[in-house]
Amino acid sequence: MAEADPPPYFEAHVFVCCNRRPDGHKxxxxxxxxxxxxRDYMKAxxxxxxxxxxRVNQAGCLDRCEFGPxxxxxxxxxxxxVRTREDVDEVLAAHLVAGGRARRLMLTEKDVLPAKP
Structure with a gap:
């Protein structure tokens, strides 16, 4: 009989990409x-x-750079x-307070980069 996983430590874990590339990177x-x-605003x-x-955490590259932040x-x-403080407020209110989604700001399966030639 397999042991059950322990309960989650956090109810929600938010990873905000804070990766920095050189200026002008494609x-x-x-x-x-x-x-x-x-990220700082969201934590506060x-x-x-x-x-x-x-828990709101900094993350390295999440590999969706072109849609950032x-x-x-x-x-x-x-x-x-999320591009503004208002976007952050919308995500907090819709997703983390109300348990729904901030649909206007969601990245979906349609938000992908074109295939490389």
Whole structure:
């Protein structure tokens, strides 16, 4: 009989890409698009909102650079593009407070780069 997995340590884990590439890199980078300030804002707002069991973390490259700044929320694995503090507020309210989705900001299976020739 297999042992059960332990319960999750966090109810939600938010990874905000803060990868930085050299200026002018063809793929760009989330940090160059302001992700570090957005991460800091999201951490502060989550605390202000009293979100328990939610961890907002910095991540290295999440490999969706062209859509950045990006973040992903687990355990669901939902991806978002956030460019402003208002976008961050929308994700917090819709996904982490209400348990729904911020559909306008979601990256879906349609958000992929064209195949390389």
């Amino acid at each position: 793929r760009g980078s989330c940090a160059a698009s302001g992700s570090e300030a957005l 707002r989550a605390k202000e909102l009293g979100l328990k069991g939610v 990006t973040l992903v929320i687990y355990p669901e694995g939902i991806w978002y593009q």
